[in-house]
Amino acid sequence: MRALLRQTVLMPFWLAQVATQEKFFARNPVIGSARLNERGLHTARVKIAHRLAAARRRRLAPRLAPEDRAALDRDGFIVKRDFLPPTLFRDLIAEIKALRAPAREMVEGDTVTRHIALDPAALRRVPAARALIGMPLYRDLIFYAGSAAAEPMIYIQTILSGARDGPPDPQTDLHTDTFHPTVKAWLFLNDVEPEAMPFVYVPGSHRPTPARLDWERRMSIAASRAAGADYRRGEPRLVRAISPAEVEALGLPAPRALAVPANTLVVADTYGFHARGPSTRPTQRVEIWAFGRRNPFLPWCGFDPWSVAALGLRKPVLHWKSLDVLEAMGLGRQRWRARGDVSAFDPA
Numbered sequence: 001m002r003a004l005l006r007q008t009v010l011m012p013f014w015l016a017q018v019a020t021q022e023k024f025f026a027r028n029p030v031i032g033s034a035r036l037n038e039r040g041l042h043t044a045r046v047k048i049a050h051r052l053a054a055a056r057r058r059r060l061a062p063r064l065a066p067e068d069r070a071a072l073d074r075d076g077f078i079v080k081r082d083f084l085p086p087t088l089f090r091d092l093i094a095e096i097k098a099l100r101a102p103a104r105e106m107v108e109g110d111t112v113t114r115h116i117a118l119d120p121a122a123l124r125r126v127p128a129a130r131a132l133i134g135m136p137l138y139r140d141l142i143f144y145a146g147s148a149a150a151e152p153m154i155y156i157q158t159i160l161s162g163a164r165d166g167p168p169d170p171q172t173d174l175h176t177d178t179f180h181p182t183v184k185a186w187l188f189l190n191d192v193e194p195e196a197m198p199f200v201y202v203p204g205s206h207r208p209t210p211a212r213l214d215w216e217r218r219m220s221i222a223a224s225r226a227a228g229a230d231y232r233r234g235e236p237r238l239v240r241a242i243s244p245a246e247v248e249a250l251g252l253p254a255p256r257a258l259a260v261p262a263n264t265l266v267v268a269d270t271y272g273f274h275a276r277g278p279s280t281r282p283t284q285r286v287e288i289w290a291f292g293r294r295n296p297f298l299p300w301c302g303f304d305p306w307s308v309a310a311l312g313l314r315k316p317v318l319h320w321k322s323l324d325v326l327e328a329m330g331l332g333r334q335r336w337r338a339r340g341d342v343s344a345f346d347p348a
């Protein structure tokens, strides 16, 4: 009886979420309905989102140099070596080494991820980062890859592999992040060696080809739940993982590991299959990391409420605090634990 009441009250919300970026099959009985996904609900969301993204990208394309646009269209990612002028990059490193700021950390398997938000307070102490995030080229590559002129969330990110006892880092399995074009960008602050967590990407895997749509359909059905299932249980990690053999069966090339020197910018549409390369020893990777995602069903490129003044710069901290509140109310789980003032270069 209570379950029926709950279902009736929440159904309008679950239905409305179909037209948003909500990606979890396990917590929405419409998005995660095995019956609906067998009838093509998930693949319809993929197709419509990609069609709208292509239209938005056509409008953003004039901002890019033709060769940059060609690289993103062909591969789904772009690598820009020596991205910042050398003096600005040296300032950036020095300012970040001098910065101790409130950090949050999250543990996945044996790996710790640390985020220091580049909010207005941090940016006052790291003016070189302010110069970076205002660079038209930086912004336009992120906008194009993410198919929206929307403010990304930007952090100083530290990945500490082998920092804990635990199973392998789940991010080392090839996966897609979600069902629609979406962007992540890394400006690496240290050299990335081939055996020390290079970013790995399957070139060209960002396209919703018939073979990919078939994989999406199978994946969505496997991740769905039968009618009447409990949708309050969490989702198993990485339902969107794919084995190297399946990648090959989709007609895609071998994954490429991006071992790159410091001051390289990588911008990727993480709808494409990617992973964090494994590391043969405990490693610390530090980067300026940007993450952009919004409702993929919006027909327009801009009109981003977060682009108002410094509001977008406060988004990461607001995001943490809203998760803190939800957890305190018993409505969610906050994986990002406050760690006090630390440096991005501190060990775990």
Ligand SMILES: O=C(O)CCC(=O)C(=O)O
Pocket (backbone or CB within 6 Å): 159, 171, 177, 184, 197, 198, 199, 200, 270, 274, 275, 276, 277
């Ligand atoms: O850190 C990396 O190299 C990639 C991790 C990843 O899969 C992601 O951030 O979506």
Ligand SMILES: [Fe+2]
Pocket (backbone or CB within 6 Å): 175, 176, 177, 270, 274
């Ligand atoms: Fe990912």
